[in-house]
Amino acid sequence: MNAPRTIAEYLEQLRAALRGADPALVQDALYDAEEHLRAELAEQPQRSEADMLAHVVGTYGAPEEVADIYRDQEIKIQRALRPPPVPRRPSALGRFFGVAADSRTWGAMFYMLLALATGIFYFVWAVTGISLSMGLSVLIIGIPFVVLFLGTVRALSLLEGRIVETMLGVRMPRRPPYPAQAGLSFRQRVAAIFTDGRTWTTLLYMMLMLPLGIIYFVITVTMVSISLSFIGSPVLKILSDADVILWTCGIPEWLCPQTSWWGVAVLCLLGVLLLFATLHVVRGLGTMHGTIAKGLLVRSAQPQV
Structure with missing residues (x-):
């Protein structure tokens, strides 16, 4: 594989190296890599992206090496966080009553009870934000308000992800989709939010949480x-x-x-x-x-x- 000459090429090679991995792990790895690369570029603005990447590959690692590191770390983290395995019971009766020994069962029950409160909050937040965004769109403060609202939506998606991962045992992202670094202009960050399909599916999720x-x-x-x-x-x-x-x-x-x-x-x-x-x-x-x-x-x- 050719050595990356731009940050975008590095991220695409890292994404390709992580093909088949959990999407949440890929998002975390891409966030960390982009944040590190843009921070390096911001600290040495006189260097081109190609020169900076040639230096970073020797320190941070080539995309394939970084992908291997993240896969190994993920295995170790999941082993540490995974609850004690429930003994397999050969009989149907044992499997029926053995559900009580699974910690994920009680986590799921607590989530089912908590979902009403979080569902009400997410629904009210989403509907209120959408309504105000549409109402303020004709004013000069409309665009900043929309950007702020969508930023809170992404933050709430990370919070919900931590709740889902803790109670339901589903691997969720621990990093947002894009790093908020000075290397990205304000216009680029805004465009990334609006063009990312997950911004809108997150809004859909928040509205679905009420029913x-x-x-x-x-x-x-x-x-x-x-x-x-x-x-x-x-x-x-x-x-x-x-x-x-x-x-x-x-x-x-x-x-x-x-x-x-x-x-x-x-x-x-x-x-x-x-x-x-x-x-x-x-x-x-x-x-x-x-x-x-x-x-x-x-x-x-x-x-x-």
Whole structure:
């Protein structure tokens, strides 16, 4: 491969060397490389890009070397951050109840509950920002406001990425798409924001989070509440027998917890099964949402034509 003579060529060669890697890793690597290269160029403005790159390749590394370093570091980081593996259970029953031992299950459940609050915030922020941007577009402050708003959108996408990675275990970017270095003019940075498709897919994600957050919250709270109420039926039976509460039901008497301990046992067992089924549903929703977040918040790792 020919030695890069411009920063753009270096980044394209690095992107090509990272082909097949996680798109979030590619975004982080490209950000770090571009930030370093532009900082080097800004410190020595008298040198051409070709001369600077010839020097940097010997210190920072050639694109292929940098790609290998990032792949190795990613493996080490993922090993350190990955939760303890859950023992594989050969039986279907073991896999069904073993979901409770997976830390990602509880992370997904917490995310399902948190998604309502974050969804409301993201939706209000996006709709308010879009409305104000359109309303102020006829004024001289319109363009600066739009740039500021889209900058906050990118910052929120990084925050959401950290939440998704921590709770759902999906690798997300830890760097923004473009470095905010003096080597890039203000016009170039603005153009990069407007022409990057991920700016607009991030806005779409923020608006989708409200309906998704409502769905996640309602499903999780409803299923958990029903499960716990069934599991707590023995307590209700005891309180009913002691005339502390009045408990009536419209099912056959031999199954009715009000009159039969058989009914209490069946209801409690159903509650346990429903609770573990809920954990599977929640983990599945977490996997699905991780895929959505990855698709809308992470830049494509494919070389740009």
